[in-house]
Amino acid sequence: MRIILIFLFSLFQLVSGWAQTPITLDQWPAKLQLYPRDQTNQCAVSIAGRATAVKAISLVVLRGQQRYQYARTNVDSLTGRFAFKPVIRAELSQYSFQVFAHRATPGDSILVAFRDSIVCGDVFLIMGQSNAVGRFDTNPFQSEFCRTFGVNKGDIAYNPADTTWCLTNTTEGNNSLWGVELQRLIKEQQGIPTAIINGAVGGTTITNHANRDSNQPANMNSLYGRLLYRVSKAGVASQVKAMIWRQGEAEAVGDPTIYTRVFPQLYNYWKQDYPGLKKIYHSQLNILVDNVITAGLLRDFQRRSKTMFSDVEPIATVGLAGYQGLHYNESGYRQFGLELYRLVANDFYASDDTSNIHSPNLQRLYYSTPAQDEITLEFEPNQVMHWPADTTIINPKTGSSYAQSLSNFTYTDYPTGESGLIKSVTEQGNRLILKLTKPITAKHLTYLPSSYQDNQIGYYVGPVIRNSRGMRALTFYQVPIALALPVAADFRATPVDTSAIKLTWNTKSDSVTQWAIERADTIGIFKPLAFVPGTESSYEDLRKSNRIDSLQLGKIYEYRVRSLGHQAESGYSPVVTASLQVVLSTKVGPELDFGSQSNSSVLVYPNPASDQVQVRLPLDWSGDAITLTLTNEAGAVVLQRNSQISSGASYLSFSVAALPTGTYVLVMQYRTGGVRCRLTVVH
Numbered sequence: 001m002r003i004i005l006i007f008l009f010s011l012f013q014l015v016s017g018w019a020q021t022p023i024t025l026d027q028w029p030a031k032l033q034l035y036p037r038d039q040t041n042q043c044a045v046s047i048a049g050r051a052t053a054v055k056a057i058s059l060v061v062l063r064g065q066q067r068y069q070y071a072r073t074n075v076d077s078l079t080g081r082f083a084f085k086p087v088i089r090a091e092l093s094q095y096s097f098q099v100f101a102h103r104a105t106p107g108d109s110i111l112v113a114f115r116d117s118i119v120c121g122d123v124f125l126i127m128g129q130s131n132a133v134g135r136f137d138t139n140p141f142q143s144e145f146c147r148t149f150g151v152n153k154g155d156i157a158y159n160p161a162d163t164t165w166c167l168t169n170t171t172e173g174n175n176s177l178w179g180v181e182l183q184r185l186i187k188e189q190q191g192i193p194t195a196i197i198n199g200a201v202g203g204t205t206i207t208n209h210a211n212r213d214s215n216q217p218a219n220m221n222s223l224y225g226r227l228l229y230r231v232s233k234a235g236v237a238s239q240v241k242a243m244i245w246r247q248g249e250a251e252a253v254g255d256p257t258i259y260t261r262v263f264p265q266l267y268n269y270w271k272q273d274y275p276g277l278k279k280i281y282h283s284q285l286n287i288l289v290d291n292v293i294t295a296g297l298l299r300d301f302q303r304r305s306k307t308m309f310s311d312v313e314p315i316a317t318v319g320l321a322g323y324q325g326l327h328y329n330e331s332g333y334r335q336f337g338l339e340l341y342r343l344v345a346n347d348f349y350a351s352d353d354t355s356n357i358h359s360p361n362l363q364r365l366y367y368s369t370p371a372q373d374e375i376t377l378e379f380e381p382n383q384v385m386h387w388p389a390d391t392t393i394i395n396p397k398t399g400s401s402y403a404q405s406l407s408n409f410t411y412t413d414y415p416t417g418e419s420g421l422i423k424s425v426t427e428q429g430n431r432l433i434l435k436l437t438k439p440i441t442a443k444h445l446t447y448l449p450s451s452y453q454d455n456q457i458g459y460y461v462g463p464v465i466r467n468s469r470g471m472r473a474l475t476f477y478q479v480p481i482a483l484a485l486p487v488a489a490d491f492r493a494t495p496v497d498t499s500a501i502k503l504t505w506n507t508k509s510d511s512v513t514q515w516a517i518e519r520a521d522t523i524g525i526f527k528p529l530a531f532v533p534g535t536e537s538s539y540e541d542l543r544k545s546n547r548i549d550s551l552q553l554g555k556i557y558e559y560r561v562r563s564l565g566h567q568a569e570s571g572y573s574p575v576v577t578a579s580l581q582v583v584l585s586t587k588v589g590p591e592l593d594f595g596s597q598s599n600s601s602v603l604v605y606p607n608p609a610s611d612q613v614q615v616r617l618p619l620d621w622s623g624d625a626i627t628l629t630l631t632n633e634a635g636a637v638v639l640q641r642n643s644q645i646s647s648g649a650s651y652l653s654f655s656v657a658a659l660p661t662g663t664y665v666l667v668m669q670y671r672t673g674g675v676r677c678r679l680t681v682v683h
Helices: 177-190 223-233 256-273 295-308 330-348
Strands: 007-013 018-027 034-036 042-044 047-051 056-063 066-074 081-084 087-089 095-102 109-128 146-149 165-167 194-198 242-246 279-284 312-316 364-367 374-378 391-394 401-404 410-412 422-428 431-436 444-447 476-480 492-496 500-504 514-520 527-533 538-542 556-564 576-579 603-605 612-616 625-631 637-644 651-655 662-670 673-681
Touching: 018 095, 018 109, 034 042, 047 056, 047 095, 066 081, 087 109, 109 177, 109 223, 146 177, 146 223, 177 194, 177 330, 194 223, 242 330, 256 295, 279 295, 279 330, 295 312, 295 476, 312 330, 364 476, 492 576, 500 556, 514 538, 527 538, 625 651, 637 651
Parallel strands: 034 109, 109 194, 109 242, 146 194, 242 279, 279 312
Antiparallel strands: 007 018, 018 047, 042 087, 047 081, 056 066, 056 095, 095 109, 146 165, 364 374, 374 431, 391 401, 410 444, 422 431, 444 476, 492 500, 500 538, 514 527, 514 556, 556 576, 603 612, 612 651, 625 637, 625 662, 662 673
């Protein structure tokens, strides 16, 4: 919605002979106004109005105290209309605008309007309940580049006149501590002014926030309408960058299923009324003390919201500093502001600080052994996960300490199943592999209880799963454990003369979508070699010429394979070894026979060869015509000759001295059959 500000200036300058000169401005910036920046990092400021008894209007734009732009336009002779649209940049600079009226005489002008403290930047919204209000700040931060609009009076009837721009952390511009922390970091790290408009109210339900009047969405009789009214009066409703939503405590102590039903509706309202919205940051609740088992279901919905809505980013609050059972002290709110900033900087300011800034979110959960004595938790691919050691908790009131183990807060088939079953944990990048104390048959796993209360501190303060950046994993509730995939059985590696190593296994399963094959050379580091369809049970690791990763003669190679599925992965097979040893002669076996049973006496040597190749012939070839053909790896014939074997001859020779290094196929045909084998040429 366009801001309509009408100013009537009646100015007199008797010395210059000016009479009363009315100027009406219907498009004019308000003091402290922030204009949203566009994709070019700037914005246009609309200035327009009507003047009488003047010939022209000029505009001077100041950047700080320096003259930045100047424009002059003639007043329309019929309507008296004039307009300007100066462009300012999104930066840590305040702009001022001076409007002058001009009469016919050159230099005969008068200042008729002035406005200062205008900036260009980004707009963010906050909605939720008390943790979104959360203004416990003994050292409030203020900056001329951190702003808000209107007054958040909670659930009190709103005064339509409370629609002025102001600085955050002032009497009329109260904002949440973590919201101001977000503004501070954007200002200091990105050099961009911001406005945060907060519509949160303590103790409110999600239904309160989703109470939208379809005929009049900005109806000020509702929480939803009051925020939309303020944002619309600020003229920024179509250019809001993100909504930061922190709510759910009301449902977690009541009926959590209400939240899962209403949030999609509220999401659709936001997308409709704030069409420029690019991101919704969705806070996952901490663990409350109220004994409501299904509160875990609500938190799991918040975790899964990212899969339901592509522009939603869940953020864990469990494990934040300064937790007090419902609210947080200043350190907790400041930490949340920092963690939120890193996400915002990545999404909107092309920050290169991207490593492990997101709350780890469980992607797959499965038994990783057929015995079901091991469970794998798999998070996003780039996460580096850490399982905490037993943690010592100190009671701040009494100074007493006690130990907590995360194994005791990880449950099978919650709430009737077991806990304390984790014997050890192996950290493998984005995976945590839980070795159990015994095989189990559980169907589900839950990380952290729905609620918690003890006779020590009274509420849950850890331990928690974290990544390498200290971001806590989102809690999950009754997630199904996928069954283990089969491990490759009877896995073997067999050299195929000097050209390949053939891998075979016997296992087949409809649950296997791929087999992942890995190879290690003499260094002993396994690297991915190939992925083959789950229906396959063999693979040939071919020797390739002129490739740095090609198989080398004489080296010993190790292989392992594991099965992959949509929901699970198996462990690795036992490691097998094979080597392409240097072969001095090759005996052509029946598997290469064209038909004759006497070919077992054919020998081709040396192999590999660099010059002359000798072929020892069977006695029954004596006196026959033989065709010798040599083809390269591409199938092209590189050597072909026809020979008549004299009676009693037992050898045939040919030269490969002129051929490039590589692997070739040698075929020898005679009257009743023939032989075929691979021949390696090295120089």
